[in-house]
Amino acid sequence: xxxxxxxxxxxxxxxxxxAPGVWIFWLALNDRLGADPVxxxxxxxxLWALRFIVAxxxxxxxxxxxxxxxxRFRRALGLLAFFYACAHLLSYLLFDQGLNxxxxxxxxxxxxxxxxGMFAFAILVPLAVTSNAAMIRRMGAAAxxxxxxxxxxxxxxxxxxxxxxxxxxxxxxxxxAALVALLLxxxxxxxxxxxxxxxxxxxxxxxxxxRGAALEAIQAx
Amino acid sequence: MTRGLKPIASSEITPREIYxxxxxxxxxxxxxxxxxxxxxxxxxxxxxxxxxxYSTDEPPTPKEDITSYNNFYEFGTSKSSPSRYAGRMKxxxxxxxxxxxxxxxxxxxxxxxxxxxxxxxxxxxLRCVEGWSMVIxxxxxxxxxxxxxxxxxxSAKFVAFETLVxxxxxxxxxxxxxxxxxxxxxxxxxxxxxxxxxxxxxxxYGETLPNQDGAPIRLVVPWKYGFKSxxxxxxxxxxxxxxxxxxxxxxPNEYGFYSNVNPEVDHPRWSQSTERRIGEGSGLFAARRPxxxxxxxxxxxxxxxxxxxxxxxx
Numbered sequence: 001x002x003x004x005x006x007x008x009x010x011x012x013x014x015x016x017x018x019a020p021g022v023w024i025f026w027l028a029l030n031d032r033l034g035a036d037p038v039x040x041x042x043x044x045x046x047l048w049a050l051r052f053i054v055a056x057x058x059x060x061x062x063x064x065x066x067x068x069x070x071x072r073f074r075r076a077l078g079l080l081a082f083f084y085a086c087a088h089l090l091s092y093l094l095f096d097q098g099l100n101x102x103x104x105x106x107x108x109x110x111x112x113x114x115x116x117g118m119f120a121f122a123i124l125v126p127l128a129v130t131s132n133a134a135m136i137r138r139m140g141a142a143a144x145x146x147x148x149x150x151x152x153x154x155x156x157x158x159x160x161x162x163x164x165x166x167x168x169x170x171x172x173x174x175x176x177a178a179l180v181a182l183l184l185x186x187x188x189x190x191x192x193x194x195x196x197x198x199x200x201x202x203x204x205x206x207x208x209x210x211r212g213a214a215l216e217a218i219q220a221x
Numbered sequence: 222m223t224r225g226l227k228p229i230a231s232s233e234i235t236p237r238e239i240y241x242x243x244x245x246x247x248x249x250x251x252x253x254x255x256x257x258x259x260x261x262x263x264x265x266x267x268x269x270x271x272x273x274x275y276s277t278d279e280p281p282t283p284k285e286d287i288t289s290y291n292n293f294y295e296f297g298t299s300k301s302s303p304s305r306y307a308g309r310m311k312x313x314x315x316x317x318x319x320x321x322x323x324x325x326x327x328x329x330x331x332x333x334x335x336x337x338x339x340x341x342x343x344x345x346x347l348r349c350v351e352g353w354s355m356v357i358x359x360x361x362x363x364x365x366x367x368x369x370x371x372x373x374x375x376s377a378k379f380v381a382f383e384t385l386v387x388x389x390x391x392x393x394x395x396x397x398x399x400x401x402x403x404x405x406x407x408x409x410x411x412x413x414x415x416x417x418x419x420x421x422x423x424x425x426y427g428e429t430l431p432n433q434d435g436a437p438i439r440l441v442v443p444w445k446y447g448f449k450s451x452x453x454x455x456x457x458x459x460x461x462x463x464x465x466x467x468x469x470x471x472x473p474n475e476y477g478f479y480s481n482v483n484p485e486v487d488h489p490r491w492s493q494s495t496e497r498r499i500g501e502g503s504g505l506f507a508a509r510r511p512x513x514x515x516x517x518x519x520x521x522x523x524x525x526x527x528x529x530x531x532x533x534x535x
Contacts, residue, residue, distance in 0.1 A: 031504040035290030036353055038497065039504060095505050106492065113490055164490055166274070167351070168471055169300040171398040 002068050010076050015082040020048055021087055038095045045088040046117075050079035050162060050176055053155050057183040064190060075131050078151070082128040085121050113164035120157035123150050152187075155180045233359045265428035268340055270360050275418060276344035277517075282355035282500045284426045290499060291433045292349065293452055294400050295384065295391040302393070307432035310453070315437050321458035322377035325370070331437055337370065340363035342427075343420055348482045348516045350446035354496045359441050360424030365415040373411065373459045380414040381464035382407045382440060383456035401467050407451035407476065408464035409442065410525075411452070418443055418521055421454070444518040446480045458499065477535040480518035481526070486535045 024044045027033050033040040056077040057067045063069045097104050107114045127148055129135070159177040164174055293303035318332065320326040340360050348354045366381070384405040388394040394403050413419060421428060422441045430436040435452025442449050448468050458464075468476035473490050484494045495509035502508065515522050526534075 027507050033504070035286035035499045036300075036497065038507070039353075041505065098508050101511075103492070103495070110487070111491055166298070167468075168294070168298070168400040169398070170400055174398075 005068055006072065010073060013076045014080070017052065017076065018083060021045060021084060025087075042088060042091045042096055043219070045084050045091055046162070049081050049084035049088055050158050052077050052084060053151065053158060054176065056081060056151065056181050057155060057180070061183055061186040061190075064186075078131055079128060082124050085124050085162065089117075089121055113143065113161050116157050116164070117161040120154045120161060123154040123157070127154075129150060152184055155184070199219055265431065267428050268360050268424045270340040270342050270424075270427070272345050273341040276342065276358075277346060278345075279346065281344060281358045281426075282498075287355060287425060288431045288433060289446075291409045292447065293349075293433055293435070295393045295403070295405065295453075296433070297393045298400055302319060303433035304431075306392050306395075307436075309392075310385070310387070310432050310436070311390060312432065312437040312453070317438065317454055318456045319367070319371040320456070321381070321460050322374040323459050324372035324374060327371065329367075334361045334367060334438075338366050340423070341416045341420075343443075344420075345418075345441060345443040346516050347441075347443065347447050347450075348496060348512060350448055350476070350480070350488060350493075352491060352493070352496055353499055354510075354512075354516075355499045358426055359420065359422040359442060360420035360427065361420040363417055364421050364440065367416070367457075368459070371459075377459035378411055378462050379460050379463055380409050381456075381458045381460050382409075382413060382451045382454055382467060383458075384451055385453045388517060400471075402470055404455075405451060405463060405467045407440065407449055408466050409449075410463075411459070412525055413442070413522075416522060416525065418518060428525045444481060444515040444522045445475075446482060449480050450478070473512055479526075479531075479534050481522075481531065481535075482512060483514060483531055483535065484512040485514070488534055 024033070024041060028037045028041045031037060056074055059070045059074045059077070063071070093099060093104060097107070108118055109115070117221055127150065130139065130144065130147060139147070159173070159180045162173040163169075289304045290300045291303040292300070293307065296303045296306040307409070315331040316327045316328050317331065318326075340362055342358055342360055344356060344358045346354060347357050364380075384403075386394060386404045393400065409419070420441050422435070422439050423437060425431075425434060430439065432453075435450075435454075438454050439452040440450045440454065441513060449466075463478055466476075466478060467482075469478055471509055482493075487493050496512045497509050515518070
C-alpha cells in the first residue's frame with residue numbers, strides 16, 4: 001500500500017479537495033443554499049478549511065501509530081486548508097459585509113471571534129507562501145520546520161473561532177476542538193517520550209554519579 | 222356523466238339569520254373546528270381571520286424560507302433540523318395550563334381557547350438575535366385576551382411561559398449534547414404581555430402553524446429578539462417576580478431578560494447594528510440593512526421603558 005501511495009500522483013487530491021468548495025459556490029450562485037445562502041456559504045467554506053487543517057495535523061500521528069505515511073500529501077492538505085480559509089474570508093468580506101470597510105474594521109477590533117479568525121488566517125499566509133521546495137532549501141530545513149509549527153497555533157485559533165461563532169454548546173464545534181486537542185496532545189506526548197528516552201539512555205547522569213563516587217573514594221584514601 | 226341533481230331538503234338550507242352571521246361563525250367555530258378532530262393535524266388547515274392595522278406593508282418573506290429556516294433547539298441546533306424532525310411532534314390533543322396568580326387557574330383545551338377569540342392576520346417583522354430578519358404573516362390573537370379570561374390578580378407582575386417537553390418526539394431533548402435546560406422557558410413583564418402588539422399565533426400564511434414554527438400555539442413579541450417568542454406553549458404562569466428564561470440561564474451576559482431589539486447594544490460576540498433580510502435581493506448579493514430600535518416598533522412600545530437604562534437592562 002505504501003508503495004502505491006508513494007507512486008500516486010498528487011493532483012487528484014487537489015482536484016477532489018477543491019471540489020466541495022466549487023460545488024458549494026455553484027449552489028450559492030443558483031440560490032440553492034436555503035434561506036440564508038451567505039451564512040451557509042461562509043460556514044461551509046470555513047468548515048472545510050478546518051477539516052483540511054485537522055487532516056494535515058493527522059498525518060504524523062497516523063504514521064507513528066503504524067499507519068501509512070501520507071507525508072508527501074501533506075503540502076496539498078495544507079494548501080487546500082489555505083484555499084478554503086481564503087474563500088471563507090472572501091465570502092465574509094464580499095457577501096456578508098458587502099466590502100463595508102467600516103463594519104469590517106469594527107468587527108476585527110471588537111469581535112473576539114473575528115479577531116481570532118483573522119489571527120488564524122494571518123498565520124496561514126506565511127506557511128502557504130513557504131510551502132515549496134525552493135523555500136525549504138532557502139530557509140534551511142530546521143528554520144522551515146520551526147515556522148511551520150505555527151500551524152498548531154492556527155489550528156487552536158480556528159477551533160476556538162468555530163466554538164465562538166455558535167450559540168450555546170452544540171456538538172460539532174466541540175468535536176473539531178477535541179480532534180485538534182487530541183492531535184496536538186499526541187505530538188506533545190511523542191516529543192516528551194522521545195526526550196525522556198534520550199535522557200535515560202544518555203550516559204550523562206549515571207556517568208557523573210559514578211565518577212563522583214570514584215573521586216570521593218580516591219579522596220578518602 | 223352527470224345524474225340529475227337531487228332536490229335539496231329544506232333542513233339543509235342554512236337559515237337566513239345564520240347565513241348573514243357566517244363570517245362571525247367562521248371566525249370562531251370554524252377556527253376551533255380547524256384544530257379539532259383533524260388526526261395529527263399533519264397538514265395545514267386554512268384559517269379565517271381579519272386584517273389588522275398593526276401589520277406592516279413590507280413584502281412577506283417566502284413561506285418556503287419561514288418554514289425551512291428555523292431555530293427550535295428541541296429538534297436540533299441546525300436551521301434545517303426543525304423542518305426535518307418536527308413532524309414527529311403530536312399537537313393534537315393540545316392544552317395550555319394557566320396557573321399562578323390568577324383567579325381562574327385552568328387547563329384550557331386549544332379548541333376552547335380558539336372559540337373565544339377573534340383571529341387576525343398580523344404581518345410582523347421578526348429579528349433574530351443572530352443578525353437575520355424576516356417578515357411573517359402570522360395569524361393569531363392578542364395574548365391579553367387569553368390572560369384576561371384567567372383574571373390575573375393584582376400581585377401578578379410577570380408572565381412565565383413553558384414549551385412542551387417530550388424527548389420521544391423532540392430529538393434535541395435527548396442524547397449527549399443538551400444545548401439548553403428543558404423545558405424552554407420565557408417571560409415578559411405583565412405590561413409587555415398585555416400590550417396589543419403581543420400575540421399568541423396559531424397560524425401563518427393563512428393556515429395553521431407548521432410544527433417547525435411552533436405549532437399549535439406560540440408567542441410573538443415583534444419588538445424583541447426572536448428567541449423571546451416561545452414556541453409550542455403548554456403552560457402560562459402569572460408570577461410576582463421576574464421568571465428565569467432559557468437563554469438567559471445559558472449565557473446571562475449574552476441574553477438579557479428584556480432582549481429588546483436594539484442596534485446600540487451589541488451582542489458580546491457580534492454586532493446588532495445591521496441585519497440580513499432573508500429572501501431579499503438575489504441570494505449572495507443581498508445587502509445588510511440597518512436594524513431599527515425596538516425592531517421598528519418604537520412608536521408603540523418605547524414608552525414601556527421610559528427611564529430605563531436599556532444598556533443595563535438589555
